[in-house]
Amino acid sequence: MVKDRLLIVDDEVDMLRLLERSIGQDLDCEIDTAASGTEALRLLEARNYDLALLDVRMPGLDGLELLERIKQINPWMTVVMMTAHGVVELAVKSIKKGAYDFITKPFDHEELIHLLRKALERSQLLRENLNLQRRIKEQEPFENLVGSSPAMERVYQTIQMIAKTDVTVLITGESGTGKDLAARAIHSLSHRYDQPYVTVNCPTLPENILESELFGYKKGAFTDASSDKIGLFEEARGGTIYLDEIGDIAPTIQTKLLRVLQEKEIKPLGQTKSIKVDVRVIASTNRALKEKIRKQEFREDLFYRLNVLTVHMPPLRERKDDIPLLAEHFLKYYCEEFGKPLKSLSSELMDLLLRSNWEGNVRELQNIINRAILLSTGDAIEPHEIGWTAELPNSCLVGRELHGMRYKEAKEEVLRRFHAEYLIELLRRNNGNVTHSARECGLERQALQQILRRYGLKSQDFRN
Numbered sequence: 001m002v003k004d005r006l007l008i009v010d011d012e013v014d015m016l017r018l019l020e021r022s023i024g025q026d027l028d029c030e031i032d033t034a035a036s037g038t039e040a041l042r043l044l045e046a047r048n049y050d051l052a053l054l055d056v057r058m059p060g061l062d063g064l065e066l067l068e069r070i071k072q073i074n075p076w077m078t079v080v081m082m083t084a085h086g087v088v089e090l091a092v093k094s095i096k097k098g099a100y101d102f103i104t105k106p107f108d109h110e111e112l113i114h115l116l117r118k119a120l121e122r123s124q125l126l127r128e129n130l131n132l133q134r135r136i137k138e139q140e141p142f143e144n145l146v147g148s149s150p151a152m153e154r155v156y157q158t159i160q161m162i163a164k165t166d167v168t169v170l171i172t173g174e175s176g177t178g179k180d181l182a183a184r185a186i187h188s189l190s191h192r193y194d195q196p197y198v199t200v201n202c203p204t205l206p207e208n209i210l211e212s213e214l215f216g217y218k219k220g221a222f223t224d225a226s227s228d229k230i231g232l233f234e235e236a237r238g239g240t241i242y243l244d245e246i247g248d249i250a251p252t253i254q255t256k257l258l259r260v261l262q263e264k265e266i267k268p269l270g271q272t273k274s275i276k277v278d279v280r281v282i283a284s285t286n287r288a289l290k291e292k293i294r295k296q297e298f299r300e301d302l303f304y305r306l307n308v309l310t311v312h313m314p315p316l317r318e319r320k321d322d323i324p325l326l327a328e329h330f331l332k333y334y335c336e337e338f339g340k341p342l343k344s345l346s347s348e349l350m351d352l353l354l355r356s357n358w359e360g361n362v363r364e365l366q367n368i369i370n371r372a373i374l375l376s377t378g379d380a381i382e383p384h385e386i387g388w389t390a391e392l393p394n395s396c397l398v399g400r401e402l403h404g405m406r407y408k409e410a411k412e413e414v415l416r417r418f419h420a421e422y423l424i425e426l427l428r429r430n431n432g433n434v435t436h437s438a439r440e441c442g443l444e445r446q447a448l449q450q451i452l453r454r455y456g457l458k459s460q461d462f463r464n
Contacts, residue, residue: 004029004120005047009040009066010055010082019053026113029120037061037069044073050123051116056083056090064094071098078123080115082107144181146329147322151314155182162309163189168261170306171284173313176363179284180244182311186282187240195239198232201463202243204433207250215256217269225270233266233277240280246306247287247298254299261305281306316358316365323353326362330369338373338456345372346380352388360428367424367462374420374456387417419455424462427452432462 006029010016016033024031032047034040038061040052052070056063067079081094081102091102100119103112145152162169163186171179180199187197205213216231233241243249249257260266261281265274283306292298316323327345335342345353349372358364368386376385430436437459438448452459 004050004123006031006116006120007034007040007043007049007052008032009034009037009052009058009063011035011058012055015055022109023113023116027116027120037063037066040066041069044070048074049077050127051119052077052079053116054079054081056081056094064090064097067094067097067099076126078119078126080119145178145185146326147319148325149319149321151319152322155311155313158311159185160189162186162311164191165309166190166280168280168306168308169282169311170309171282171311171313173284173286174315174361175286176361177313177315178362179286179313180242182313183240183242183244183282183284186311187242187280190240190280192239192280196236197240197242198236199242199244200232201245201431203245203248204431207253210249211253211256212269214253215266215268218271220270222269229268231266231268233260233279234275236279237277238279240282243281243283245285245287246283247285247289247292251297251299254302258299258302258305261302316361320354323365324350326365327353327369330366331373334370334373340373341379343373343376343378344380346382349381349383349386349388352383363428363462367428370457370461371420371424375417387421416455419451420457423452423455423457427457427459427462430462432459434459 004027006023006027008016008019008023008031010019010033013035016035020031020033029050032043032049034043037058040054041061043049044052054063054066058066061069063081067081070077070079075098078100079094079098081091081099083091083094083102083104091099091104094102100122101115103115145155159182169183169186171182173179183199184197187193200210200214202210212229212231214231214233216229216234217225219225219227243257256267260277260279263274264278265276267274289298289303289307293300293303316326327350331343331345334340353365353368360367372381372386376382378385426437426441430440434448434452435445438445441448443451
């Protein structure tokens with residue numbers, strides 16, 4: 001067990017020796033002494049102390065000045081002041097400047113030991129509180145990355161190691177594995193955590209729009225450029241830009257992005273001068289970029305610029321131990337979201353979840369739990385309530401339980417299940433893009449939005 005450290009500061013050498021000897025007999029702590037404020041500062045810069053016992057009246061740097069310097073070095077350090085009898089006003093002044101307490105000379109030994117014990121207890125409580133706050137801060141970025149499997153523990157460790165650097169990161173993994181959550185965690189744990197975090201969903205923007213969004217443009221750069229526009233790289237200045245699914249960007253954008261990574265500068269459309277940008281780049285892909293390089297669809301030099309540090313997000317089928325934790329997480333979230341009492345999964349449904357191949361990974365599981373909350377009527381969700389059977393999940397809208405219902409009620413139940421299943425899969429395929437989803441299913445965009453609202457579905461829940 002690490003001992004507490006006490007620093008005693010007094011310009012009277014005999015008093016220092018007396019205090020060191022007498023305190024050391026009753027308190028189990030390491031004791032250092034300093035005969036001046038300047039000497040004390042050298043010790044404080046070299047070591048961490050739990051408690052300082054300072055004399056107020058000292059030549060040169062006196063106790064009050066030393067107290068102020070201590071609070072600059074370590075605001076949480078506990079300080080007790082020693083004052084001569086009759087100068088209590090100085091002691092009160094020291095309390096206002098941040099001292100924990102004071103004691104007047106000549107002092108009773110037992111009174112001094114009692115005071116120092118209380119001061120050390122305060123230091124211990126502060127230390128525990130700060131450690132707790134630090135652990136909470138370290139865990140907060142991972143609050144949406146649910147899982148305790150060995151595969152996820154490796155992800156957490158990798159993120160913590162690379163977050164403190166400014167190096168470009170490439171996050172790989174199948175669709176629905178949580179690459180966006182990993183990117184957010186890296187930013188939150190970095191020294192840029194309080195600076196902008198800008199996300200760019202590369203596949204959803206056409207080439208010409210993506211270029212102007214990333215780099216900005218000057219007024220008159222093209223027909224519709226009626227005013228200057230700041231690009232997303234400039235918006236992320238000092239922070240992080242996350243380029244989601246970078247494997248889908250066009251070759252011309254790849255070339256300009258390579259320049260950003262090499263030169264740390266951008267050139268807005270229509271501008272002759274480049275602009276320096278201080279931005280950390282995190283990119284993700286669900287594509288095999290080396291295969292795209294072989295087909296000359298992705299620049300090899302850009303790949304190596306991006307692939308400095310890599311985080312691989314494992315597919316759900318390789319971390320099935322996390323399914324119960326994930327299911328519980330999504331149950332709590334969606335029950336709260338929809339204002340429903342907390343539900344659970346039946347053992348039969350949990351067994352099916354554990355047996356599934358999960359081609360859509362965590363997002364597919366999330367959508368199933370979402371659907372289960374909407375479709376189920378009891379406290380424990382059963383497989384048939386979401387159209388699953390033990391033989392073929394997602395294959396049957398008409399379960400046996402409907403056969404005993406009146407025709408109209410059964411029809412309404414089937415329609416409700418159909419809409420929920422159809423819409424969830426439609427949004428999943430289109431990455432939550434309502435315009436693309438409407439075009440695919442043959443509905444007007446407004447009509448599709450009305451149906452989504454009717455069944456409590458939000459397009460943003462299906463975006464990467």
